[in-house]
Amino acid sequence: MRKFNFCAGPAALPQPVLEQAQRELLDWQGLGCSVMEVSHRSPEFVEVAERAEQDLRDLLSVPSNYKVLFLQGGATGQFSAVPWNLLGAGSSKAEFIHSGSWAAKAIKEARRYGEVNVVASSEDRNFSYAPAADSWQSSGDAAYFHYTPNETIGGVEFGYVPEVECPLVADMSSTILSQPIEVEKFGVIYAGAQKNIGPSGIAVALIRDDLLDRSLENIPRSLSWKVAAEAGSMDNTPPTFAWYLSGLVFQWLKGQGGVDAMAKQADAKSKMLYDFLDSSDFFSSPVEEGSRSRMNVPFVLADDRLDKQFLIESEEAGLLSLKGHRSVGGMRASLYNAVPMEAVEALVAFMADFEARKA
Amino acid sequence: MRKFNFCAGPAALPQPVLEQAQRELLDWQGLGCSVMEVSHRSPEFVEVAERAEQDLRDLLSVPSNYKVLFLQGGATGQFSAVPWNLLGAGSSKAEFIHSGSWAAKAIKEARRYGEVNVVASSEDRNFSYAPAADSWQSSGDAAYFHYTPNETIGGVEFGYVPEVECPLVADMSSTILSQPIEVEKFGVIYAGAQKNIGPSGIAVALIRDDLLDRSLENIPRSLSWKVAAEAGSMDNTPPTFAWYLSGLVFQWLKGQGGVDAMAKQADAKSKMLYDFLDSSDFFSSPVEEGSRSRMNVPFVLADDRLDKQFLIESEEAGLLSLKGHRSVGGMRASLYNAVPMEAVEALVAFMADFEARKA
Numbered sequence: 248m249r250k251f252n253f254c255a256g257p258a259a260l261p262q263p264v265l266e267q268a269q270r271e272l273l274d275w276q277g278l279g280c281s282v283m284e285v286s287h288r289s290p291e292f293v294e295v296a297e298r299a300e301q302d303l304r305d306l307l308s309v310p311s312n313y314k315v316l317f318l319q320g321g322a323t324g325q326f327s328a329v330p331w332n333l334l335g336a337g338s339s340k341a342e343f344i345h346s347g348s349w350a351a352k353a354i355k356e357a358r359r360y361g362e363v364n365v366v367a368s369s370e371d372r373n374f375s376y377a378p379a380a381d382s383w384q385s386s387g388d389a390a391y392f393h394y395t396p397n398e399t400i401g402g403v404e405f406g407y408v409p410e411v412e413c414p415l416v417a418d419m420s421s422t423i424l425s426q427p428i429e430v431e432k433f434g435v436i437y438a439g440a441q442k443n444i445g446p447s448g449i450a451v452a453l454i455r456d457d458l459l460d461r462s463l464e465n466i467p468r469s470l471s472w473k474v475a476a477e478a479g480s481m482d483n484t485p486p487t488f489a490w491y492l493s494g495l496v497f498q499w500l501k502g503q504g505g506v507d508a509m510a511k512q513a514d515a516k517s518k519m520l521y522d523f524l525d526s527s528d529f530f531s532s533p534v535e536e537g538s539r540s541r542m543n544v545p546f547v548l549a550d551d552r553l554d555k556q557f558l559i560e561s562e563e564a565g566l567l568s569l570k571g572h573r574s575v576g577g578m579r580a581s582l583y584n585a586v587p588m589e590a591v592e593a594l595v596a597f598m599a600d601f602e603a604r605k606a
Numbered sequence: 607m608r609k610f611n612f613c614a615g616p617a618a619l620p621q622p623v624l625e626q627a628q629r630e631l632l633d634w635q636g637l638g639c640s641v642m643e644v645s646h647r648s649p650e651f652v653e654v655a656e657r658a659e660q661d662l663r664d665l666l667s668v669p670s671n672y673k674v675l676f677l678q679g680g681a682t683g684q685f686s687a688v689p690w691n692l693l694g695a696g697s698s699k700a701e702f703i704h705s706g707s708w709a710a711k712a713i714k715e716a717r718r719y720g721e722v723n724v725v726a727s728s729e730d731r732n733f734s735y736a737p738a739a740d741s742w743q744s745s746g747d748a749a750y751f752h753y754t755p756n757e758t759i760g761g762v763e764f765g766y767v768p769e770v771e772c773p774l775v776a777d778m779s780s781t782i783l784s785q786p787i788e789v790e791k792f793g794v795i796y797a798g799a800q801k802n803i804g805p806s807g808i809a810v811a812l813i814r815d816d817l818l819d820r821s822l823e824n825i826p827r828s829l830s831w832k833v834a835a836e837a838g839s840m841d842n843t844p845p846t847f848a849w850y851l852s853g854l855v856f857q858w859l860k861g862q863g864g865v866d867a868m869a870k871q872a873d874a875k876s877k878m879l880y881d882f883l884d885s886s887d888f889f890s891s892p893v894e895e896g897s898r899s900r901m902n903v904p905f906v907l908a909d910d911r912l913d914k915q916f917l918i919e920s921e922e923a924g925l926l927s928l929k930g931h932r933s934v935g936g937m938r939a940s941l942y943n944a945v946p947m948e949a950v951e952a953l954v955a956f957m958a959d960f961e962a963r964k965a
Contacts, residue, residue: 250638257846259643262632269631273624279609280926283805283851284618288932319678319807320828323842327826359824441843446642448678448807448845465718467686467826469679483682484800486807486845487616492642567639573647 251590254568255399255543256421257441259585264495283488287481292491296480299494306497306505307423309430309453316452316472317480317490322420322439325450326353328470329393329416329435330360336461338390342366344383344409347374347398348574353418357393360463364389374398376535377405387412390461391434397422397540399442400572402532402579404540408432414458421542423451424500425584426510434458442542443583445493448486500584509584516582516591517541523595529602533577547577553605554578564597566590610949613927614758614902615780616800618944623854642847646840651850655839658853665856665864666782668789668812675811675831676839676849681779681798684809685712687829688752688775688794689719695820697749701725703742703768706733706757707933712777716752719822723748733757735894736764746771749820750793756781756899758801759931761891761938763899767791773817780901782810783859784943785869793817801901802942804852807845859943868943875941875950876900882954888961892936906936912964913937923956925949 252259275282276291285292300315309315318324330341339361343354345368357363367383369376385392392411397404399421409415414434423438430436434455441447452472459473468474474482500509521539524532529549532539548554557578561569571577580594611618634641635650644651659674668674677683689700698720702713704727716722726742728735744751751770756763758780768774773793782797789795793814800806811831818832827833833841859868880898883891888908891898907913916937920928930936939953 248638249632252639252643254639254643254645256843257642257644257646260640265632265640265642269628272628272631273608273621278926279607279924280611280613281619281624283616283624284611284613285616286613286927287616287806289927319680319683321678321842324678324828327828331826356827439843446845446847447646447843448848467690467829468715469683469686470826470828483680484615484798484806486805486848488805488847489807489845565638567637568645568648 250565250567251586251593252567253580253582253586253590253594255442255572255579255581256439257447258581258583260446260492261496261499261585264492264499267495268492282491285487287484287487292487295491295494296485299490299497302494302497302501303451306500307428307430307453312456313430314454314456314459314472314476316454316475317485317493318450318452318475319448319486320469321447321450322418322437323352324470325418325437325452326356328472329353329391329437330357330463331466331470332462332472333391333414333416333458334361334461335463336390338388340364340389342385342389342392342411342413344368344378344394345370346377346395346403347401348572349398349400349418349420350395353393353395361390369403372535374401374403375533376538377403380407380409385409385411385413389413391416393417397542399543400575402534402540402543402545403538404542406537414455424506424509425513425542427506440489440493442581445496446489449489449493512584512588513541513582516586516588517544519591519595520544520580520582523598527598527602529606530598542583543579543581545571545575545577545579549606551577556605557601560601561597564593566594566597609924609926610945610952611926612939612941612945612949612953614801614931614938614940615798616806617940617942619805619851620855620858620944623851623858626854627851641850644846646843646846651846654850654853655844658849658856661853661856661860662810665859666787666789666812671815672789673813673815673818673831673835675813675834676844676852677809677811677834678807678845679828680806680809681777681796682711683829684777684796684811685715687831688712688750688796689716689822690825690829691821691831692750692773692775692817693720693820694822695749697747699723699748701744701748701751701770701772703727703737703753704729705736705754705762706760707931708757708759708777708779709754712752712754720749728762731894733760733762734892735897736762739766739768744768744770744772748772750775752776756901758902759934761893761899761902761904762897763901765896773814783865783868784872784901786865799848799852801940804855805848808848808852871943871947872900872941875945875947876903878950878954879903879939879941882957886957886961888965889957901942902938902940904930904934904936904938908965910936915964916960919960920956923952925953925956
């Protein structure tokens with residue numbers, strides 16, 4: 248029996264997607280073999296790859312001057328790829344907003360390849376908010392400006408898109424496909440798949456095509472966006488099953504009404520949980536209002552000696568993976584696209600009951 | 607209905623492995639979710655990861671002073687990783703045997719980071735043989751010596767392991783797990799999974815642990831063996847499904863009798879096909895005797911105007927993916943571990959019939 252899964256990633260996948268993959272796992276399209284067993288250059292797989300790209304373009308209204316890449320190495324691989332691909336043409340300076348764990352990792356890797364200016368940071372209040380748009384300034388002469396629209400661990404989401412002169416780069420791992428985005432405001436958008444796209448092992452990058460010629464000398468071939476773009480993301484064998492499954496998710500998303508529908512659901516799901524947290528004397532959110540993530544909702548118990556009991560009982564109640572990230576503790580419910588409203592209703596009901604019994 | 611699949615990669619997987627994955631795709635270990643939907647740091651997945659590593663260690667008798675890494679980016683990613691990880695401690699020189707398409711790619715990438723000496727090459731006869739052990743000499747002062755034990759495209763396999771003074775590095779993508787290997791003769795062994803290990807999207811590397819401290823400065827984090835080793839191959843989210851499936855393949859291999867049994871089968875399967883090719887006036891092998899691969903068997907028709915007809919009819923006969931690599935043309939039958947003897951029997955029977963009708 249399937250349970251409600253709040254894992255931050257690898258996260259829940261839509262059940263109809265898994266059912267289709269299951270049905271055709273041994274014999275795909277009547278070919279007599281699995282989709283995992285065909286050449287990535289076969290006409291059948293190339294069609295899967297191209298359809299996935301087109302569906303993603305449709306879902307996010309990606310302008311035609313952006314390349315859509317399917318890459319390996321996750322968003323963490325892109326922490327290296329971003330400076331390697333962008334710091335080679337003039338400016339060797341990058342600007343960052345430091346909003347938490349994931350921004351920190353991106354900053355650390357970029358520092359190895361250029362000068363990094365952190366223009367804003369929320370470290371002063373333990374990364375519990377997104378720095379306001381009017382609290383910082385971009386110098387305008389950086390090679391790029393990087394931020395993390397949603398901190399998966401901290402549960403902090405930006406309510407605005409930074410306005411900067413240089414190419415804007417965003418790690419959208421945990422919010423991509425959860426709402427419409429104005430792609431043309433960005434130079435580069437990248438995301439690991441294992442939250443709102445598909446299984447782990449594949450990452451997606453949207454690159455404005457004028458940014459393909461700015462790499463540092465001797466960029467490792469596997470990090471080069473230009474190499475990937477020229478090879479249709481098949482410079483070497485791609486992760487075919489992950490690509491196929493991501494494509495099924497895109498089709499499912501279209502059937503659900505696309506990112507507009509996902510945005511409405513994300514608002515409703517997260518509102519239900521935050522409203523409960525705010526009304527409770529026992530549970531609370533450590534994130535400041537106005538910066539609370541629609542995708543990742545960390546929360547704490549008034550008495551952390553009950554954490555373990557909460558996790559045991561919630562799991563028994565069919566609510567999976569509510570443990571917070573090992574770096575911060577507490578709890579976290581991730582509410583990605585594949586997590587239905589019923590899951591949030593069940594979670595809130597369980598929490599109310601737990602509070603009634605233990606508080 | 608499952609057909610016989612001779613794809614060079616992504617290649618055939620053992621049917622029992624696919625059947626198990628299919629059964630538990632929506633509900634794994636009774637957890638109420640897919641193996642794709644659990645955290646890579648959950649105890650359940652960590653057990654999968656550790657068991658896969660131990661099974662691979664058992665299968666290849668990997669000594670305890672070797673790290674076993676599960677990586678992203680394929681063997682092509684390792685073409686960059688090898689020079690980045692090994693050229694930073696003293697010698698900036700690498701030696702290579704150039705045996706065909708894949709060696710060429712490894713050489714090209716290494717040249718960007720150090721001095722490359724090609725000590726032997728089979729280019730003189732169109733890469734149709736493996737240079738003999740007594741035809742070349744290693745200088746002894748290189749940071750490493752790299753070769754490609756089996757050229758997947760050319761169908762050329764080395765019958766010996768080079769004896770060199772410096773660390774020996776081998777791209778074993780298409781022969782790993784097809785025979786016993788003396789791991790202690792190697793400094794580094796790496797392999798993309800999509801031939802004899804599992805689905806595409808994961809690569810395996812065995813690294814002698816004294817080689818973890820030789821990297822070039824500012825090695826991209828995602829290429830660093832040391833980072834991967836210290837994090838148990840989980841510096842970031844690994845490709846969990848590919849790792850799990852590789853683990854199922856390792857268990858299947860153990861049940862089949864391990865690499866000794868695989869070596870016997872590979873000998874028998876390839877002998878049957880080469881014997882037929884040698885006895886035919888219509889089909890022939892372009893590879894010199896003594897260098898013929900047990901895994902990848904390229905062959906050509908006496909009249910290449912019949913190539914297309916051969917491919918159409920063989921596919922109709924349930925024999926998939928016999929087309930040779932786009933760079934060389936002709937045909938190729940890949941006979942990895944998951945391809946049973948019956949597949950080769952069916953292929954030879956079809957070829958004999960085709961020859962009788964068309965020659």
